Amino acid sequence: MEAYQLWVNGRDAAGHGDPILVEDPATGETFARQVNPPHVHRRFQALTLDNDSDVDEAINVAHRAFRSGVWAKAPREARATVLDKAAALLIQQLPSLIPLEVRQTGRAIREMEAQVPSLVRWFRYYAAALRTEERPVLPTSGKLHNWLERVPLGVVVQITPFNHPLLIAVKKLAPALAAGNSVVLKPSELTPLTSLLLGPILKEAGVPDGVFNVLPGLGPVTGKALVSHPLVRKVDVTGGTVAGRAIGAIAGGNLARYTAELGGKAPLVVFAKANLDAAVNGIAFGSFIASGQTCVAATRIIVHEDVLPDLVSRLKQKCESITRRIGSPTNPASSMGPLISARQLQKVEALVGETLSHPESAQLLCGGHRMSGASALDGADLSKGYFYPPTAILLQSIGSSVARPVLWTEEAFGPVIVLAPFATEEEAVQLANETDFGLGAGIWTEDLSQAFRISGQIDSGIVWVNTHHRNDPSSPWGGATSGSGVGSENGIDAYHAYTTTRSIIINYASAEESLANDDWFKEGAANVRYG
Ligand code: NAD
Numbered sequence: 001m002e003a004y005q006l007w008v009n010g011r012d013a014a015g016h017g018d019p020i021l022v023e024d025p026a027t028g029e030t031f032a033r034q035v036n037p038p039h040v041h042r043r044f045q046a047l048t049l050d051n052d053s054d055v056d057e058a059i060n061v062a063h064r065a066f067r068s069g070v071w072a073k074a075p076r077e078a079r080a081t082v083l084d085k086a087a088a089l090l091i092q093q094l095p096s097l098i099p100l101e102v103r104q105t106g107r108a109i110r111e112m113e114a115q116v117p118s119l120v121r122w123f124r125y126y127a128a129a130l131r132t133e134e135r136p137v138l139p140t141s142g143k144l145h146n147w148l149e150r151v152p153l154g155v156v157v158q159i160t161p162f163n164h165p166l167l168i169a170v171k172k173l174a175p176a177l178a179a180g181n182s183v184v185l186k187p188s189e190l191t192p193l194t195s196l197l198l199g200p201i202l203k204e205a206g207v208p209d210g211v212f213n214v215l216p217g218l219g220p221v222t223g224k225a226l227v228s229h230p231l232v233r234k235v236d237v238t239g240g241t242v243a244g245r246a247i248g249a250i251a252g253g254n255l256a257r258y259t260a261e262l263g264g265k266a267p268l269v270v271f272a273k274a275n276l277d278a279a280v281n282g283i284a285f286g287s288f289i290a291s292g293q294t295c296v297a298a299t300r301i302i303v304h305e306d307v308l309p310d311l312v313s314r315l316k317q318k319c320e321s322i323t324r325r326i327g328s329p330t331n332p333a334s335s336m337g338p339l340i341s342a343r344q345l346q347k348v349e350a351l352v353g354e355t356l357s358h359p360e361s362a363q364l365l366c367g368g369h370r371m372s373g374a375s376a377l378d379g380a381d382l383s384k385g386y387f388y389p390p391t392a393i394l395l396q397s398i399g400s401s402v403a404r405p406v407l408w409t410e411e412a413f414g415p416v417i418v419l420a421p422f423a424t425e426e427e428a429v430q431l432a433n434e435t436d437f438g439l440g441a442g443i444w445t446e447d448l449s450q451a452f453r454i455s456g457q458i459d460s461g462i463v464w465v466n467t468h469h470r471n472d473p474s475s476p477w478g479g480a481t482s483g484s485g486v487g488s489e490n491g492i493d494a495y496h497a498y499t500t501t502r503s504i505i506i507n508y509a510s511a512e513e514s515l516a517n518d519d520w521f522k523e524g525a526a527n528v529r530y531g
Helices: 054-068 076-092 094-105 109-132 165-179 193-205 219-228 241-253 276-292 308-324 342-356 425-432 448-455 491-496 511-517
Strands: 002-004 006-008 011-013 021-024 029-034 144-152 155-159 182-186 212-214 232-238 257-261 266-270 298-304 362-366 391-395 416-422 440-444 462-465 499-507
Touching: 002 193, 006 054, 021 094, 054 155, 054 182, 054 212, 054 219, 076 094, 076 109, 076 165, 076 193, 094 109, 094 165, 094 193, 109 165, 109 491, 155 165, 155 219, 165 182, 165 193, 165 232, 165 491, 182 219, 193 212, 219 232, 219 241, 232 241, 241 257, 266 276, 266 425, 276 298, 276 308, 276 416, 276 440, 298 308, 298 425, 308 362, 308 391, 308 416, 342 362, 342 391, 342 416, 416 425, 425 448, 440 448, 448 462
Parallel strands: 002 029, 155 182, 155 232, 182 212, 232 257, 266 298, 266 440, 298 416, 391 416, 440 462
Antiparallel strands: 006 011, 006 212, 021 029, 144 499, 362 391
16 A cells, blocks of 8 residues: 655654555555554644644744745746746656546546646746736835835645546645745645655755655644644635535634635526527536536526527436446446445435425436446446446426425536526526525526626626636636625736735935925924825
8 A cells, every 4th residue: 555644844754643545446455555654732722822743843844944034036947947947847747647636536537638738827927927017116205216016925735626636636736835935725625646756856956955845644633723723824725615614614714814715506508599508518518527526616507498408418418428438447448437425425315305305396317326346437336436337317497486495505526417507597596596506607698698697797707708717827716795705816816915015105306305295203393294
């Protein structure tokens, strides 16, 4: 069994806690073991600083590296060069990163071969941002030259989820490192392995020891201890809304900055003027990529009543086609992997079961049961993993409104969608906005004025029209409502959120002018400067 440790101060480090095992969700096999997880003293979990814990050690290492200025005060050009080198080294490491990402997440290799190479764009984007960033001179009145510098915050803690371990780590790391911070990354306990491999890559690229550290461990233990540490100046988490609220309360108590990318329940509205084949392809991608385990998964499909029957029949065919091609995630022909864990499978089964227990209001269109037996694609034994097929449930109208099961409001985090009909644009917008989450949303229509009209009415941080789940380093990614988080990733805003400003004001008046105008306590003075 593969063994892994912590990455602290530029090398593997032993922790002193209890082992954590990593399971392959496609086979149920435990294949990696954390030999020495971080030790967290109990007192520390109660927000007390414990000088003996591995968490305290890692934060102090990061803090010393920050204070030394070796990275924080390095010229921007030097940091940009390191980020570009990290991108080049990441490409070299793809043959080891991709299979490991597949094994720990269970995601189909076709997905990871598309996603993991794309991460270099984040290192390159923030390297370019550093090289091209102009810093403003402000119109401050008086003989004053006032410019802004951007300086890093200090030690930042980044907490990532299981579904895109490398993608989300790199999305957070690239702007944090570009700005000159020291980072302690805590990956999900379910998928810690590839994040650890970023340690040697960044070291070889030139990130100084202590500036990047990885502390795998349990959320409520290691994660909580990390975000509680008083030396931490920013916490950036991607995860569920429950974890996000708990972490935010602690970060707020320490007056640390906070960014949170949390849950979703994305609506996808298909108007009568949509191209139905394109819309069905969009629904399938938006809903079933990563086995539905994405924050922007299109899980509430809101369809104009005139096109509903046609759309349902095309969607059923698509779901059946995907289901036929589910096999081992390592098979390049496999269309979809398993869910991450037995726990996640149970949650999906419970939500689907609850919805279908009301046959008067919900009709199963496809899927609906855990997959078992030999895969039709490659004979892989699906019973050993947590495989669940694409599942679609049509909600019926009850009186004048649509039935709303828990599946309508609660994130299932599985390949499960509900469809609801609408008649008017107003109804469509109302159904789309019926959620505590406001992260991603999709609209499908070939009527451009309808696209403009409706996109402005959806309460969501991202609205895609005739596409879904586009993610570019330049394009903000964040929730518009509190259930989906605080702040955003990507773009210059994310870089700014890893900095604070230093405003430098130089008085260029002559000494004579200053003596004449700036002596507030001059005897008998009138008309002297104030403020
Ligand atoms: P999770 O909340 O269970 O865990 C996320 C991370 O938080 C893990 O590293 C976990 O160890 C840590 N954690 C959990 N409780 C903690 C606590 N009390 N203190 C400190 N750390 C804690 O989420 P998950 O199951 O790994 O991921 C799925 C969730 O993430 C979904 O809700 C999904 O919508 C969300 N997500 C959001 C985005 C986005 O961009 N908005 C992207 C991906 C996933």
